[in-house]
Amino acid sequence: MKNEIDTYRERAGLSQGELATAVGVSRQTINAVERERYDPSLALAFKLAAYFDCRVEALFEPDLEPVGE
């Protein structure tokens, strides 16, 4: 899943470690999310959105298949 975590993080002047501590995960987790190797849990996605004071949709752009018949 594409995301804008690194953009928001750098805009806030934070290191990966500082952001990780702020949302309660390891630095490796933030690194993996930023490199789009790991899709975070819903809880972490909401924590990140709350931390950056934005909507989840602003941070993540899911590759969704069309819904419906």
Added chain:
Amino acid sequence: MSEELTARQRVEKREQYSQWINRSVGFGVLSFFVATALWMLTDRAVVLFAGLGLYWLGCLGMAVGYWQSPVSVGDELEQRMEREASQTTFLFVTVVAILGLPADVVLSTTGVYTAPAAVRGALWGYLLLILVFGAVHWFVKRQYE
């Protein structure tokens, strides 16, 4: 309790308990090796038993760390990695058991080939593991129904 912790406290607790667990395991394993080395020098069984006791103490410390930690010791990425590794390991066990067990039965029954006891033990052990997995899966599934 975990709901009351801030994100920073969660990270600190995770590090604190991980450190406790690692030290407990390290203490236990090191004690066992030291005891084995001492036993080789002294040839006294009590030294080996002491090493085993300390090893179990280390295991107990590890278990206490996991039980007492107010947060999951691994964060969500670590849990995901553990899950993926477990799935791959279980796939290996399943494939080996599915292919190997019937072959073992056929070959040993017909007298063509009898695998070493260790290999047969591993195959039947894998089957037992699959059965345990099935039982645990059933139990877990019930919690989601």
